[in-house]
Amino acid sequence: MSMTTTDTVRVRIAPSPTGNCHVGTARTALYNMLFARKYGGKFVLRIDDTDLQRSTKESEEGVLEGLRWLGIKWDEGPDVGGPYAPYRQMERHHTYREVVSQLLASGQAYYCYCTPEELDAERKAAMEEGRPPRYSGKCAHLTAEQRAELDAAGAKRVVRLRAPQETLTFVDLLRGEQHKDMAERGDFVIVKSDGSPVYNFATVVDEHLMEITHVFRAVEHLTNTFDQLSVYKAMGWKPPQFGHLTLMLNPDRTKISKRAGAVYIGEFREMGYLPEALINFLALLGWNPGTDQEIFDMDGLVQAFSVETLSKSDAIFDIKKLDWFNGVYIRSLSVPELALRVKPFMERAGFDVSDEARLEAAVALVTDRLNKLTEAPDMLGFLFTKDVAISAESFAGKAKIGPEQILDALKQADGVLRQVDTWEHGPIEASLRALAEAMGWKIGDLLMQVRIAITGRRVTPPLFESLVLLGKDESLRRIGLAIAALEH
RNA sequence: GGCCCCGUGGUCUAGUGGCCUAGGACGUCGCCCUCUCAAGGCGAAGACACGGAUUCGAAUUCCGUCGGGGCUACCA
Numbered sequence: 348m349s350m351t352t353t354d355t356v357r358v359r360i361a362p363s364p365t366g367n368c369h370v371g372t373a374r375t376a377l378y379n380m381l382f383a384r385k386y387g388g389k390f391v392l393r394i395d396d397t398d399l400q401r402s403t404k405e406s407e408e409g410v411l412e413g414l415r416w417l418g419i420k421w422d423e424g425p426d427v428g429g430p431y432a433p434y435r436q437m438e439r440h441h442t443y444r445e446v447v448s449q450l451l452a453s454g455q456a457y458y459c460y461c462t463p464e465e466l467d468a469e470r471k472a473a474m475e476e477g478r479p480p481r482y483s484g485k486c487a488h489l490t491a492e493q494r495a496e497l498d499a500a501g502a503k504r505v506v507r508l509r510a511p512q513e514t515l516t517f518v519d520l521l522r523g524e525q526h527k528d529m530a531e532r533g534d535f536v537i538v539k540s541d542g543s544p545v546y547n548f549a550t551v552v553d554e555h556l557m558e559i560t561h562v563f564r565a566v567e568h569l570t571n572t573f574d575q576l577s578v579y580k581a582m583g584w585k586p587p588q589f590g591h592l593t594l595m596l597n598p599d600r601t602k603i604s605k606r607a608g609a610v611y612i613g614e615f616r617e618m619g620y621l622p623e624a625l626i627n628f629l630a631l632l633g634w635n636p637g638t639d640q641e642i643f644d645m646d647g648l649v650q651a652f653s654v655e656t657l658s659k660s661d662a663i664f665d666i667k668k669l670d671w672f673n674g675v676y677i678r679s680l681s682v683p684e685l686a687l688r689v690k691p692f693m694e695r696a697g698f699d700v701s702d703e704a705r706l707e708a709a710v711a712l713v714t715d716r717l718n719k720l721t722e723a724p725d726m727l728g729f730l731f732t733k734d735v736a737i738s739a740e741s742f743a744g745k746a747k748i749g750p751e752q753i754l755d756a757l758k759q760a761d762g763v764l765r766q767v768d769t770w771e772h773g774p775i776e777a778s779l780r781a782l783a784e785a786m787g788w789k790i791g792d793l794l795m796q797v798r799i800a801i802t803g804r805r806v807t808p809p810l811f812e813s814l815v816l817l818g819k820d821e822s823l824r825r826i827g828l829a830i831a832a833l834e835h
Numbered sequence: 836g837g838c839c840c841c842g843u844g845g846u847c848u849a850g851u852g853g854c855c856u857a858g859g860a861c862g863u864c865g866c867c868c869u870c871u872c873a874a875g876g877c878g879a880a881g882a883c884a885c886g887g888a889u890u891c892g893a894a895u896u897c898c899g900u901c902g903g904g905g906c907u908a909c910c911a
Contacts, residue, residue: 363911395911463909470908479837480907505909522840531838532907539909546911570839570906591840598846600903628847631860635848639859658848661904665846668861678874715874726872779870794870806872 356388357560360414360421361395361550366406367611368413370664371565371595371603374629376419378592379563381630381652383422391557392424394435397549407435413612417622418645431557436549443544446552446582447506447537455581456537458504459486460497481533482507506538508548508577515576519569520561520590521657527573535574547571551578559587566591566661590654593633594661603664619692619719624673632662642675674718686710689723696724698731705730708816712808729802730816737803737829748792754833756796759786761826770819772811779811800829 360376362368376392383390392414394407411426423429433439450456459482470480487509489497497504510529519525537548544552554562569591579586597607609615615625627643635658636643636651643651677685686707693700700706709727717723729735742753763778783793794810801822807813814822 361911365911397911459909466909474836474907477836503909519840525839527838536909541909543909545909550911565905566840567905568911571911593841594904596904602904632847637849639849641860660841662848663846665861668847671861674874713873716872718873776870783870789870791870798871804871808872810870 355560356383356386357391357558358383358388358563359391359393359554359557359559361393361553361564362410363395364403364407364410366409367613368410370610370612370615370629372410373414373417373419373612373625374595374633375564375592376414377417377626377629377648378634378652378657380419380421381649382561382563382654384649385652388560389422390420391429391431391559392421392434393553393557394425394437395546395550396435396437397544397546409613416616417612417626436544436553439549439553440543442556443538443549443552447544450508450537450581451506453581454509456506456508457487457534458489458494459507459534459536460489460494460502460504461486462503479531481531482535484534487534503540505536505540507534508537508581510534510574511577511580515573515580517572517576517586517589520563520588520654521659522569522591525569525572527570529573529577532573535577537578547574548578551575551582551584554587555579555582555584561588561590563590563592565594567594590657593658595632596661596663598663598665600661600663608664608666617721619721619723620669620673621676621688621720624669624676627676628669628672632664633658642672670718677717677720678714680714682707682711682714685714689717689720689727692720692723693727693731696728698724698728700731705816709808712812712816716808726806726808729804729807730813733821735801735803735825735828737800737825738832741799741803741829742796742833748796750833753796754830756786756788756793757800757826757830757833760793760797760800761823761830764814764819764823764826767819770815772815775814776811797826801825 358379360372360379362372362376380390382388392411394410396407407425411424414421421427423431423434425434428434447456451458461482466482469483473480486507510532512530514526514528516524516526535545535547537545539545553559572589572591576586578584595603597603599607601607603610609618612625616622623644626645626648627641630643630648631641634652635656637653637656638651640651680688686703689710690700690706693706709730710723713723713726716726739750742750759782760779763782764775767774767778779793779797780790783790786793795805797814798807798810799805801813801817817825
């Protein structure tokens with residue numbers, strides 16, 4: 348894209364501290380970071396906590412943690428500081444207050460004493476009559492005396508900005524020229540009755556003071572932009588460039604929500620997704636490289652990123668595709684690396700995986716079989732416990748092979764395996780294959796019985812490797828257990 | 836209701852007037868490989884929301900309709 352200014356690029360992500368990092372926030376943060384890296388700029392993280400009630404330090408940490416886990420790094424922020432500190436709106440109240448008094452002094456803003464009830468009634472009436480709801484501006488002409496009276500009476504007051512009575516225009520980086528006639532908007536609140544600034548106001552002050560050059564945010568803010576432009580205009584400030592990103596949607600095309608599945612980064616982590624897979628998936632949801640390439644690491648994304656190929660239509664969050672990405676990344680990991688990632692999931696499932704070599708040997712069997720880390724305990728659990736529940740029911744299945752045949756097969760397998768001196772893949776396989784042939788069974792049918800006997804499952808890692816890992820004694824022990832279970 | 840944004844297979848998308856009998860990926864289905872399940876290989880089905888207009892020619896331009904979404908707060 349062409350830079351319209353020679354200034355250093357400065358972009359930002361401004362999450363509100365909700366305790367969790369939303370995927371939408373993460374993706375917007377990603378695009379901003381990629382843009383900054385691409386153009387050698389700075390990426391700022393600012394906490395937008397003008398909603399004092401909901402904001403705590405802990406809820407802020409949740410958001411940062413989610414972003415960090417994904418590998419999103421910021422150059423300036425509440426945790427790392429920076430030349431434009433503080434980076435929490437809560438700590439910038441005096442700054443907003445100064446700007447408000449300037450606006451008040453110049454007559455571009457005024458106190459409004461209307462009660463919420465009055466305003467509600469007006470809004471409702473307007474809607475019913477089919478008029479756009481718009482503040483009447485009745486407090487705009489209050490005299491100093493009238494205001495003094497109201498203040499003395501203890502009336503609550505907010506500050507409203509006089510909306511410019513004209514059409515405001517800006518060029519959206521994705522959507523081109525945008526217009527809005529502010530006359531139909533009316534004067535809007537910039538300071539609440541509790542003295543705290545409204546988002547649309549605070550964000551302008553911050554963007555300006557932090558010298559933000561480009562604002563990439565979700566389309567839901569597109570209309571807000573005009574309120575913000577009004578503030579820039581009133582203060583005589585030069586607005587940054589805006590680009591409004593698409594939304595992520597539920598499968599039913601509504602805005603992505605908890606109801607339809609996971610939406611917080613922490614949840615994806617717990618579900619066994621790799622951060623690099625999530626990032627890759629998110630990046631391609633709303634942007635494309637213009638080529639057929641689909642797999643990108645962070646550096647690759649920076650290289651390929653461009654504003655031109657950011658898409659304009661909303662995208663459904665398709666978790667099936669995320670699963671595929673996750674599988675791709677799992678398969679690309681080295682065995683030791685995958686073992687490291689799998690470890691906490693095994694532990695949480697109650698397995699003792701302190702034997703690193705054993706864990707790695709086990710993991711090596713399932714790299715091609717895992718789509719999510721959470722699947723590991725199910726697939727590998729039998730290798731890390733002595734307590735495998737095998738019953739006659741475990742063998743229920745194919746009608747063509749009856750219980751007596753299974754019992755017989757296992758007894759023969761037991762006999763044959765006992766003869767195997769070097770407990771390795773080759774000899775084990777040879778003995779079982781020979782047995783199958785002698786019995787006139789398909790090898791798969793025989794192996795399935797052994798498989799069930801030692802794992803209790805029909806779907807498992809490859810059998811010979813599993814037997815090797817289990818060891819001769821334990822393997823025979825389990826087969827014996829299975830025989831016993833089938834005998835009564 | 837008003838204002839605004841968006842509209843290519845089930846999903847993410849390529850496509851910027853002829854290269855399109857609309858390409859890729861996920862998913863789905865079939866086949867191969869195979870000790871189960873995967874992974875991998877090969878193949879198939881499947882889309883330009885609709886209607887007008889412009890043009891020799893439209894997925895691509897314009898208008899309208901329809902559909903989805905957003906904003907219209909003392910939420911962000």
